[in-house]
Structure formats: structure tokens, C-alpha cells
Amino acid sequence: MNVAASLFDRHRERFEKARETCRTRASWSPFAEQPSLYAGHANARAAGEKAFTAHLGQRFEIDQPSAHAWVGEEVSPYTQEPLKALYPLADLDALFTAASVGIPAWSAVSPEIRAGVLLEVVERIYRERLFELTYAVMHTTGQSFNMAYAGSGVNALDRGIEALVYAMAAMDAVTRDARWERSFGSATIALDKHYRLIPRGVAVCFACASFPTWNAFPSMIASLATGNAVIVKPHPATVLPMAISIEVFRGVLRESGFDPNLVTMAIDTTVDPMGQRIIKHPSCAIVDFTGSARFGQWVEKNAHPALCFTETSGCNAVVIESCVDLDAVIRSLATTLSLFSGQMCTSPQNIYVPAAGVRVGSGDSASVVPFDEVVSRLAKAVEALGNDPKKASMIMAAIQSPSTLDLLNSMKETAEELGALVLAPHAYAHPEFPQARTSTPLMMNVSPSDRALYSSEQFGPISFVIKTTDANDALLQATSDVHEGGGLTAFLYSTDPAYVDKAEDAFARAGSQLTINLTGPMPLNFAAA
């Protein structure tokens, strides 16, 4: 165990800084947040692309219990060609059994030793596999290179470290040894008490198709830090980023003297999904699910007796009541609506605007911009991005799933029937990948009577400008829709302090994080992360 024991020392400083940052909630990452700042960027990027390419058409060997069959159905959203990477199909019982074997030894060592192993995993992914992972994310999810590097690479690793801090804090809160003395009549009873941390068992981590590592890294690290094993179930459309990551976890575990089967992969196929079977497996002790609201609701109802965490739909709201600079607001909104073609759980979908329009400016110079003008200026800003293929490629990137194009088509037809179409979606020509699956955003102009259309998440670049009676109605509609549809984040523009106060309370009760009056170069939804 000497290898493992030295790992925490190696990463102690980073861990302490992470712990401090979790207290202050300041901005910090130990990693280069832009590819160009990565040490030896050009070489690392080229090597990463080469490593990614080497997986194509090949078997991805994982020496875990296998059913000796190989499957793989990934298609690059950029080339629309199959990746032809193949992964070992596993027997579920064998996987759970193998995962359980290493738990006693893994959970018996100190939390620091487990933390050291996990911090080393994070460091290895960053130092040795980051660009390979970036290309794998690009060519499965359709993210842009920069987003795949940052959002699915370094920031996902940041979130892994963050989860480790909270896992360690939870374990630190348990007193290890106590001397307990009390008198009973004339006698004194003295007990030496010892408290143990007991793992729950085998955790199952569902990774989603569009943003797999973002929730998987923290989930895997939290489960492992507390002594559990993890079976990762990637979405069949996005396996490679998880396979690469799992290889690193397994390698570091093995080098540190632990059972690599503490981290395994359960792959399935779209024709034979195993989601329900893996959750109902008698050895499934923890479920971490990221994916659709529909299956997520089944998971929440059926995961018991496993401990269950889900992250599903983001039916996210924007309320525009008033602002100082409408152009700045519209620039920010247009970028954020377009970012990764609305395929993020923090992408805004429903934009509530009072029928009378939006008060713009301050003091005597304030004037009201009518509702229709707000809609048309926002639509024009989004349209301009879509008409600039280079910008569109960096911001909108590609569409992960063909089913999102189907949804865009059917929603467009609905919009036309309703006379509600503000912006029709169309493919844009990606400058680097001419075959890329792309779409500019669809925008509709609706009223609360069309609520059935927007009260749940419409996944993809689809947004609704909703005309409300007045500002109070905007807040009421937005917060009740968020409460029912499951909003993760919300955005408010208002120069009225009383309205802001009311909105803070209302969104807090509705259960959504709220970002107020944010403009500028940062995509709005980064504030939620």
C-alpha cells in the first residue's frame, strides 16, 4: 500500500486548496481552462487526436468480466460516420460480483489513501488523456472542441475534485474513537467506542449522451471516495469518453494495489437497453442518473432500496422585466440560446416577457421597448450567429442525436400551424466538417395558453418567448413552470430592486438557481455551474 499512501501527499496541496475553495465558493481550477494554455499544447493536442483516431474501428479492451461479445453504435455528429469502436458486452451478474470483490480492501484503508488514488486519476486524465478525451467527446456528443476541452474536460475534473472534498468532509464528520463513561448506581460503566465508515456497495453511474463526464466524474469520485465500487453505464451513443476515463481509473487502482474491477463499464445497445435491469439488480446500492426526465422519473420511483440521485430535465426560465442595456441582454441571451445548440441542462428554454414590453434605461431616459420589438431583436441576434458559419461552429457546434432534428421538424410544423414561428431552424455549413449534423435554433412566440408546448423540456435548440399579462404574471408563470417542469437554473433581468427581491424568493421556492442581470462575454448558463 506504499504507492497508494504516497499519492495523497503528492496531491495534498491541490486538495487543501480545493477544500478552501469549497468553503469560499470562489473561482478556482488547478487546470488550464483553455486549450492554448495547456503545457505543450500543440503536441498534446496532436497526440490526443492520434490517440482518439487509434480507437476507431478497434476493440476497446477492458479486462473486466466479459460476455465475449463486442458492441458499439457510436456515430460522430461531425462526420455522421460510425466510429466503429467496439466495447466488451458484460454479463450483469458477473459485473456486480466482480465489482464487489475489491470493496473490503478498498473500504478498509483510510479516506486519505482513497482520496490520493482519486486525485491521481484526475491528474492522469488531465496530463495524459485530456485531448484524447476532448476528441472523443466531440465525436460522440457534438460539442465544439473548446467546450469538449473545458466543459467535458477540465471543468468536469474540477467537479470531480469538488465531489471529493464533500465526500471527505462527510467522512471527517464521523468521530472514529470515543471513551464513554457513565455511572449506573454505584458502578461506572466505561465503553471504548469505535465508529466505522461502511460503504454501501456497488454504485451505478448513468452517463448521458450529450455531456457524459460532467456528472459522471463527480458521481464516480464520490462513490469511490466513500469506499464503494462503481459500474458506469454510458449512453450507447457516447461510450468512448467514459471508456477512456474508466481505463485511467482502473490503471491507477491497479498500480496502487487495489482491484481494478472497482470501476467497470456496463454497455448496452439501443435495441436491448439494460437500464431497468441494472437498477433493479439486487446488488445495486447507489444510482446516479443523468438523462431524460421520462426515464429519470422511473428511476426515482424504482431505485429503492438503492440510494438514488437524478439530474434530468432543465426546463429553464428567463424573465425580462426591465434592463439598462437591452442590446447587452440580447447578445448574452442569443449566445446562450445557441450554445451547444441548447443541448445543455442549463440552457434557457422559456423566455417570459410582459405584454406591454420591457422598460429599458434608467431614470428619466428610460423608455419601453414593445414586446414585438424585444422578440424581433432577439430573433435577429440569434439568426446572425447562425448566418456566420465560423461563429456558429464554435458556439452551436453539432447536434448529438438525429432525434433532436426530428423534434425540431415537428416543433416547427406545430409553430407554423399556430402562427407562432419566429425563427425557423436550418442546417448551417460547418466550416471544418461539411457532413456535420447541425441546426440553428427554433424560436416560437407563444402565450400561456400554449403552456403544454413548453411546460416540459424540449431538448435541443428550441426556445419560446412567452407573452405574459404583466411583470408579476411573468414571474408567476415562470416560477410555477420551473417548479412543475423541473428548472435547474433561471435568469432574470430587472432594474427594480423590489421586483428582484420578489423574484429571488419566488425562484428559491420554485427550486431553481437564479442569475440576475448578467451580461458580458460569459455564457449565461456558466453561472449555474
Next chain:
Amino acid sequence: MNVAASLFDRHRERFEKARETCRTRASWSPFAEQPSLYAGHANARAAGEKAFTAHLGQRFEIDQPSAHAWVGEEVSPYTQEPLKALYPLADLDALFTAASVGIPAWSAVSPEIRAGVLLEVVERIYRERLFELTYAVMHTTGQSFNMAYAGSGVNALDRGIEALVYAMAAMDAVTRDARWERSFGSATIALDKHYRLIPRGVAVCFACASFPTWNAFPSMIASLATGNAVIVKPHPATVLPMAISIEVFRGVLRESGFDPNLVTMAIDTTVDPMGQRIIKHPSCAIVDFTGSARFGQWVEKNAHPALCFTETSGCNAVVIESCVDLDAVIRSLATTLSLFSGQMCTSPQNIYVPAAGVRVGSGDSASVVPFDEVVSRLAKAVEALGNDPKKASMIMAAIQSPSTLDLLNSMKETAEELGALVLAPHAYAHPEFPQARTSTPLMMNVSPSDRALYSSEQFGPISFVIKTTDANDALLQATSDVHEGGGLTAFLYSTDPAYVDKAEDAFARAGSQLTINLTGPMPLNFAAA
């Protein structure tokens, strides 16, 4: 809010000491742990008895939304006469609505203000209502006066303070305000972040028939401390202790300027139980359940989307492998098996003894006491307690429910059919209450082939001495039964350090707290508490 603000200051020292004790896990109570040490004991006891008597045959007024009907079916296990206390039947929807009204104001104040109110509740129950509560517990649960005072009085209050410490720690872990700055290109984005504690809503606390306050106080205090409201659903057989407690919660809330309906009572009847309806109510946000394993399993499966905590069966094990002083072990076991007639969730039920007997003594003077002799000596010790009515009244007290007598009868018949009866239960004559519902313990001598009899909790003074192949088999049987049947605590006697090590690991994996080689005047199951 000035009244409320001063309350935390008043109790700050006690809270700090409790926080320190939760870290050290040492023994501490701010209260007199024996009635005789209570300030002004004689007067307080007499006044408490008088206050209890004043409830009999009367309506217990609670000014909460009521359905204007009065119900009550409590029967004293000591007199077997109905208490004839009546409680307001409530309309469930009206109760949830009323509970919700006060949440915004209650959750908006600082955690310290809520903690001050709750510490004042604890102090008031102790100072003003403790003996009234003690008599109410006695005459509903059948606990002895001393147990009702300590276990259902001061120690339950201790546990309430303990829950408050952990609730405050959880809230302290949330950073309130942060300044977040990051550069995006040439611009720096600065966000002022504010984090809020948001209550879940209305919690439902199920109190059980035999030990209501023990789990209800910590549950109520944890939910309230974190800004929620609580509806208490007492078992219809044991309402008065909760009604008295609820009156204090409501009184202190009202005096402190908060809505008393933050704590209400939902009473039901055995012919028209409301357990399922209250859990499936759309406003039920938290369920804390103490009661039968059977209904508990339904609760665990059906509480979603409410957050759910359950405490159900205690199918608790004793393993006797070897010991220094068998008499001391038998004295402790006999007392613990008899304590409150086995009606505690920490009462031992299954006693695993190797077929070859128990090695007794140390070194060269060690000898083996055969299995049959271990059983007969244990049976004699239990029998002796039952034959001394004064001792029996203090230790065994009374049987809460007539159904426990039915179970004793049917188990006795089964034992006779199997030829497994070691000790037949019989009523003992309570020296103070000649009509008391009492029973000495039933003990059976079985083997693992009779596992169906003892693999789940047989509630009441029922125990099984289980003859196992050898010491390793004893451990294997005990831990697998604990794992499946849901053991809360376990007891081990062994002078073999290697065996003890193995047992520590095995019981930890099985999910049970383990007490090793404890003898002396403290009832064994106090170690689990």
C-alpha cells in the same frame, strides 16, 4: 422577533456543550438522569401525576384546523382501563395547508433563531412537563416509571438536542455569500453569489406505540431546525405523550412570534388508519417513520417523492463464543432480555451458541460449559426475575399491546409442538397495579433449521437460543440473519481476539452496531443508544 432572538443566547452554553459532545461522543446529558436527582423531585412528580390525571376523560384541546370530531382509544397497560382522553380529528388537507402557512417566516430567520426556539421547547418539556409526560408514557406504552422518565423523557430530549447539533452542522456547511471572479478573454466577470437554505416543506413524523418520544423528538427537531413544518402522526394507542409534547412546541412557537401550526397532530383510529393517505399526500415532503417492519417496507417503497427515513424491526443478535465470567454474562443477558419485556428496538432476540458449548475462564483454568447448561442457566436467571414481582415490575414493566400477548401464546404453542420450549411466559402480579397486562419472557431452544421462526422480529419478550455447528457458524448465522432481518444492534462475548476481529468486520458488513463483552449494571441495549 426579539423574544426568539434571545432564546439562542439563553441556551448557547448548552448548545456548545452538545456540539462538543457530538464530536467526542462522550457521555453527557444536561438533565437529571434519575427522577430522584430532579430539582424538587417530590413536588414535581406529584404535580406531574396530577396533570396527567387531569387529561383522563377530557378533550385535549389543540387549536389546529379540526374536523370537529373527537377520538381517543388509549388503554393503560397498567390498569387495562381506557384513558378516555379525546383528541381532535383533523382534516388532512386542512392540516397540510395550515402547516405550510408558517414555513416562509420560519425558514426566513437564521438557523440560530430556530435553534433557540427548539432549545427552549426542550427546556420547557424538561422543566414544566417531564413528570406529566412520564406518567403519560407509562399509561400508554407500559414502560416502568423509571424508564418512562429516563428513556422517554430526558434521554429522548438529549437525542433531540443531538439532532439539532447535526442539523445546524449541515446548515453551517453551506457558504452564504461568495465573490466569484474569472476572466473570459480580456474581460473579468465578477459574480456576487448568495446561497439560501430552502426548507423541503411539511414533514410527517410517525411516532410508535411503545417508545414514541425517543425517535419523535429528534425527528421533529431536525425537520423544524431546517425550516420545515411537522405533522406528528402518533400511534392511536399512544397519543397523550405526543399531544403533551406538541402543546409545548406550539406554545413556544407562538410566544416567539411564529405560527403554532408549524407543529400539528394528525390522529387516526385503528378502524380508519390514515398512514398511507398522509404519506401519499401531495404536500408530504419528508417522512420519518418508526413502527412495524411490515408497514415500514410499504413506506420505504411508496414515500417517494418525499424524503424518507425509517426505523423498523430490531432482529438483534447475541453471539456467545467464550467469556471469562459466564455468570456475569448471564446476569446481563437475563436483565436485557427482560427489560421492558423485550419491547425495545434494541432488545436482543436471537442468541447464537456453538453446539459444543461456551469456553469459560482464562488460560489454564478455562473449561467448556456445555450448550444445554448455558441454556438452562440463562433460563433460570430470566425465570428468577419473573418470580420476583417487585424486580419484574421495575424491569419487565407492562405489555403495551394485547396483540403481544396473542403472539406470546401462539409462539408458545409452536414451541411446544417443536419440543423447543425453554421458558413458558406467564403473567406476573404487578405489586402496584394488580390489573396490569404483564408477561414474563418466552424462550425457545432451536436450530438453524427453524430459521423461519426467528429470522424476522417477534415483537415482545420472545427469544431464541440457536444451536450452531461451531463458533464460526454462530457468527455466520448471526450476521446473515442480522443482514436479512434488519438488526439494529448485536452483542458478542468472546475472549479470542482473532474471533472478535472477525466479528467486528462481519457485523459491520451486516449493518449492525456491535457491543463486545459488556457485563455489569448497565442494560446491554443502552450501549446501542
